[in-house]
Amino acid sequence: MRRLRLLLLAPVVALLSACDLVVLRPAGDVAAQQGDLLMISTLLMLLIIVPVMGLTVFFAWKYRASNKEAEYQPDWDHSTSLELVIWAAPLLIIICLGALTWAGTHLLDPYRPIDRIKPGHAVAENVEPLQVNVVALDWKWMFIYPQYGVATVNELAAPVDRPIRFHITSSSVMNSFYIPALAGQIYAMPGMETKLHAVINKPGEYQGFSANYSGDGFSNMRFAFHGLDQAGFDRWIAGVRQGGQPLDRDRYLELEKPSEKVPVLYFGQVDGALWDAILNMCVEPGKMCMGEMMQIDRKGGLSLASVRNTMPLIYDKYAGRGKSPAYFGSNESYVMTICTPLQAEAAAADRMRQSEQQAVATPVSLDRLTGQGVSHKVTPMAALTSNSFAAGPVSTDIRSAPNA
Structure with a gap:
């Protein structure tokens, strides 16, 4: 009988072995703070949920029909002590959750530059954040490094312990940029620019993907994110420059066409005006930019x-x-x-x-x-x-x- 129970538990163990706890054990400080916020909020709510569930079982057992010794009070209708417990405890939990949420919402605002690399280590004043311009294409990701003049498709890299500043947009439909090990997800929308600040603290290869359904190729819209030391990141940039082709407007318009399972691509040179043209939705020759259109409206x-x-x-x-x-x-x-x-x-x-x-x-x-x-x-x-x-x-x- 015992062996049979173990056999029945085997499929459950196999399913649980595929679970990835990267959200609760991330490699980036911003994601770690978000994970702590999630755990603390859960524990605060369990302070109410666990006693309620336990008391439900206790009352059902104590006042069962077969228990003739249970005290019967048909005229009972009020208890001041019980009312205080019922209302005071949840109210205190709500106050704590509200304060925690308010502080976390402002401190972990994706638009707010980070002020620390890890607990106890503030960002040095002379450190320049790594800027990455992200474009959600159908159905692939493009990453432009304006400080280095290179770009990639479906591969992202960043040095460890260096702040990262993402500028995110989309070429067609709304999408969602998400690297669970780095930070929370943020939407990518055409004609708009969203921002995300984060840092990676541990070297390794992590997965990034789209967290918002965007069409047929959505399930394959994934990329690898490499956390590297500074020397490794410099070698990666040099490899992109040597093995990459130029990225101009004509090449971008080819990449913009819907395609699935696109392999990693490197671009050693990038048109300096390409990002502004993508953001203003005027990459095509002769097309009016959104900035010009808004100026006319103004x-x-x-x-x-x-x-x-x-x-x-x-x-x-x-x-x-x-x-x-x-x-x-x-x-x-x-x-x-x-x-x-x-x-x-x-x-x-x-x-x-x-x-x-x-x-x-x-x-x-x-x-x-x-x-x-x-x-x-x-x-x-x-x-x-x-x-x-x-x-x-x-x-x-x-x-x-x-x-x-």
Whole structure:
């Protein structure tokens, strides 16, 4: 009979052997503090849960139907001592949990730079944190090291006892960046930047993955995280530089396409403007960046109020919306398209060349030049020589606008 019980327990033992307690025994100080917070909170709650469960069994046993010696009090309805115990104990536990949660929420804020490497060891003032720009792709992870000018796919490394500052974004859908041995998870969202500060205290290889479902290849969206000493990290960086290919916008657009089970890739050179383009969702040539779009919105949006974004003219605040006699004539005007700064510069240069050619070829009559500040007719065309137009074209009819 005893052997049979042991055989029945064997599958349970086998299942428990696969459990990984990395969350409770992590290799990073931030994750360790989070684990301590979890354990302390659990123990505080057990101070109520365990007595309640024990008393439930005790009352059920004592006041069972077969126990004729149990005291029977049908008129009992109140006990001050019992009320104090029932309400005071949970209230004290809640106060302790609240204080613990408030302190932990502020001290372990992922946006807050860490102030210690490990218990009793503060971060030195001259230590520069390692910055890693993280991009969640479909379905792989890209890591850019701006301080070293390299990048990797599905592999991450950091030196032991050096603060790490992660800047995290996504290329398409919301994802979640999580290394249990290092720190808690934080979301990666397209067009937004989240941050995470952490440190690894023990050398080793740890696992990182996505903690938020993001499509078909979600289950394979994993990567290796290497905790190395400083010499080992320097060798790793040198290996990435030697064996890596350049990472520019065209190469990034290829990586951005959905793919699964992507092997580790190294990039020895990285376009310095790539991260800002990824974050502003304008890696594609000719696409407007989010920063430019927000600047247009701040100026008034795609309407008459945004004329100052594209034309160096005085803003007429009294003109009717949808019409601009001062700029585009009496007909209704609409913004049909928006160009990038490079396209606008090229178009302006092209217009300048065309204007110069037109001015030389066809002089413009100034017989009816009128406008604000012009109170009389100017000298007729016949009285001027052709040399008067060498500086460029002049509009034949300048319409005045109300004062701003």
